[in-house]
Amino acid sequence: MAIQWYPGHMHKASKEMTEALPQVNLVVEVLDARIPFSSSNPFIQTLCTHKPRIKVLTKLDLADPIITKQWQEYFESQNNTKSLALDLINTDPSGQIIDLINKLYPQQPERNTLAMVTGIPNVGKSTLINCLAGKHIANTGDEPAITKGQQRINLRNGIMLLDTPGILWPKIDNPNSSYRLATTGAIKNTATSYEDVAFFAAEFCLKEYPQHLKQRFSLSQLPETEIELLEIVGRQRGCLRGGNRIDLERASTIFVNELRDGKLGPMSFETPEVIDQEMIQVEILKKEKAVLDELRLEQKAARKRKAKANRKK
Numbered sequence: 001m002a003i004q005w006y007p008g009h010m011h012k013a014s015k016e017m018t019e020a021l022p023q024v025n026l027v028v029e030v031l032d033a034r035i036p037f038s039s040s041n042p043f044i045q046t047l048c049t050h051k052p053r054i055k056v057l058t059k060l061d062l063a064d065p066i067i068t069k070q071w072q073e074y075f076e077s078q079n080n081t082k083s084l085a086l087d088l089i090n091t092d093p094s095g096q097i098i099d100l101i102n103k104l105y106p107q108q109p110e111r112n113t114l115a116m117v118t119g120i121p122n123v124g125k126s127t128l129i130n131c132l133a134g135k136h137i138a139n140t141g142d143e144p145a146i147t148k149g150q151q152r153i154n155l156r157n158g159i160m161l162l163d164t165p166g167i168l169w170p171k172i173d174n175p176n177s178s179y180r181l182a183t184t185g186a187i188k189n190t191a192t193s194y195e196d197v198a199f200f201a202a203e204f205c206l207k208e209y210p211q212h213l214k215q216r217f218s219l220s221q222l223p224e225t226e227i228e229l230l231e232i233v234g235r236q237r238g239c240l241r242g243g244n245r246i247d248l249e250r251a252s253t254i255f256v257n258e259l260r261d262g263k264l265g266p267m268s269f270e271t272p273e274v275i276d277q278e279m280i281q282v283e284i285l286k287k288e289k290a291v292l293d294e295l296r297l298e299q300k301a302a303r304k305r306k307a308k309a310n311r312k313k
């Protein structure tokens with residue numbers, strides 16, 4: 001299943017971001033520490049190449065700490081880029097972020113540094129802004145697309161923040177990335193099916209985090225398949241229909257929500273190494289598709305020529 005979610009307000013927000021860019025001194029790109037590559041919008045990458053950048057990996061508390069370290073090293077090796085991994089719920093990292101902003105873009109007299117806070121939906125942009133402001137300024141919520149328009153926030157310390165709506169991009173090339181985005185809650189639930197997402201997540205957890213599953217669901221032995229796991233979840237959480245059958249949709253919803261909330265334990269869904277391999281595969285598929293598309297166009301043109309010749313006869 002191809003998951004895509006690019007509603008009109010995201011197109012508008014992308015345009016507004018491009019328009020605001022000339023005044024922006026520095027970009028704070030907010031990423032989900034569980035999916036640092038998949039939550040990185042290629043549009044933002046291209047747009048902001050010439051600006052100093054801080055990659056803030058939020059939801060550190062929900063991610064696998066060893067893998068988060070690998071991602072930080074990976075980002076720090078990029079040009080003009082610094083990275084921070086933060087838990088915005090249980091800690092107050094505002095001093096750390098402000099110091100880094102001032103280091104990357106030293107303050108100018110009589111002029112605020114404009115830092116654009118950007119990223120995909122539901123990664124914690126508004127939570128980060130509230131943390132920096134020290135009070136509730138931007139609305140936050142555990143669902144994507146809470147912020148719908150840009151907002152400037154003067155921190156009164158020489159830094160002005162620009163809060164922006166979360167944006168995705170029109171075509172997500174890597175199918176694994178779309179599933180990871182859906183699993184972590186960046187794609188609106190109505191644009192996906194909980195069952196599909198739960199099957200993806202169950203397969204991943206069985207392979208990469210079997211101990212988390214054993215502990216959460218008190219299992220002495222792991223089930224062999226995704227469906228068996230979801231049936232266990234359904235039975236334990238009372239998702240039953242007539243005839244004692246498992247309500248798979250409800251079991252899937254519960255499984256995905258528990259995973260999103262970190263109840264299964266800290267997890268990361270991708271490593272730099274896995275992404276390198278997947279991107280090679282994506283490029284191969286893209287090339288194959290381009291060849292097929294060209295062939296289809298040639299066949300269409302040949303059919304047209306033949307029809308024209310027949311008409312002339």
Ligand SMILES: Nc1nc2c(ncn2[C@@H]2O[C@H](COP(=O)(O)OP(=O)(O)OP(=O)(O)O)[C@@H](O)[C@H]2O)c(=O)[nH]1
Binds near residue numbers: 059062087140
């Ligand atoms: N566990 C955990 N949750 C976080 C963290 N940062 C943000 N959240 C939660 O993530 C959810 C989304 O946060 P928001 O700040 O609304 O995200 P946003 O990026 O502004 O989202 P949009 O405006 O929809 O694009 C909220 O429920 C936050 O409480 C974190 O570091 N750890």
Ligand SMILES: [Mg+2]
Binds near residue numbers: 125
């Ligand atoms: Mg927001």
